[in-house]
Amino acid sequence: GAGVSQSPSNKVTEKGKDVELRCDPISGHTALYWYRQSLGQGLEFLIYFQGNSAPDKSGLPSDRFSAERTGGSVSTLTIQRTQQEDSAVYLCASSLGSGGAVETQYFGPGTRLLVL
Amino acid sequence: AQKVTQAQTEISVVEKEDVTLDCVYETRDTTYYLFWYKQPPSGELVFLIRRNSFDEQNEISGRYSWNFQKSTSSFNFTITASQVVDSAVYFCALSLNNAGNMLTFGGGTRLMVKP
Numbered sequence: 001g002a003g004v005s006q007s008p009s010n011k012v013t014e015k016g017k018d019v020e021l022r023c024d025p026i027s028g029h030t031a032l033y034w035y036r037q038s039l040g041q042g043l044e045f046l047i048y049f050q051g052n053s054a055p056d057k058s059g060l061p062s063d064r065f066s067a068e069r070t071g072g073s074v075s076t077l078t079i080q081r082t083q084q085e086d087s088a089v090y091l092c093a094s095s096l097g098s099g100g101a102v103e104t105q106y107f108g109p110g111t112r113l114l115v116l
Numbered sequence: 117a118q119k120v121t122q123a124q125t126e127i128s129v130v131e132k133e134d135v136t137l138d139c140v141y142e143t144r145d146t147t148y149y150l151f152w153y154k155q156p157p158s159g160e161l162v163f164l165i166r167r168n169s170f171d172e173q174n175e176i177s178g179r180y181s182w183n184f185q186k187s188t189s190s191f192n193f194t195i196t197a198s199q200v201v202d203s204a205v206y207f208c209a210l211s212l213n214n215a216g217n218m219l220t221f222g223g224g225t226r227l228m229v230k231p
Contacts, residue, residue, distance in 0.1 A: 031217065033217070033218065033219075035219075042221060042222075042223050042224065043207065043209075043219075043221035043224075044221075045218040045219065045220070048217060048218055050217075056218070058218075059218065089159065091161065093161075095217065102148075102149040102168075102211045102212070102217050103217060104151070104163055104166050105163075105217070105219060106163060107153070107160060107161035107162075107163075108160065109158070109159055109160045110159050110160070112159075
């Protein structure tokens with residue numbers, strides 16, 4: 001079956017603009033995660049959605065970052081008023097979300113964001 | 117707070133050599149999970165293995181093997197008879213049972229296998 005897909009694959013924007021990044025999880029997976037991979041900070045957790053529960057936003061670096069998940073499937077990560085330090089690869093992952101023990105997360109190809 | 121350290125930032129070997137990638141983790145929790153992911157040049161993180169803290173058995177999968185030692189908080193990864201296609205960045209990661217499943221990653225080890 002299809003894996004996690006993300007769009008766009010690359011995004012170039014100007015400082016101060018808003019951007020939206022999209023993630024389609026694996027069909028049937030109810031848990032969805034966003035991570036950021038940057039040269040200086042490595043791979044960092046951003047936000048986690050599990051079913052209809054309130055998301056865990058503990059990793060979001062500032063209030064310019066937000067994410068939503070519509071219909072328990074597709075997720076959009078929004079960065080408002082982008083800054084150059086937001087340049088990174090944004091990775092989305094999904095897992096079954098069956099609850100209980102920690103699950104294996106499967107990652108998408110990422111969106112490479114460059115803020116000029 | 118939990119932490120994962122991959123002290124080797126870059127390793128270069130010649131094809132057919134064996135290579136071990138080190139991973140040391142820190143956590144006060146007794147229940148946790150360890151993972152290895154491979155990130156080839158294409159950029160996608162590929163899941164390799166998952167191990168929970170109660171299972172210290174070593175695992176072998178083809179040319180890959182993993183050595184989990186709780187006494188030293190290490191979860192090392194060995195590739196036997198390396199091949200050029202093994203060239204990638206390898207990440208070790210930790211997840212706690214009570215921390216929302218988020219992964220804490222090490223800094224990664226870039227492995228270059230030369231023909």
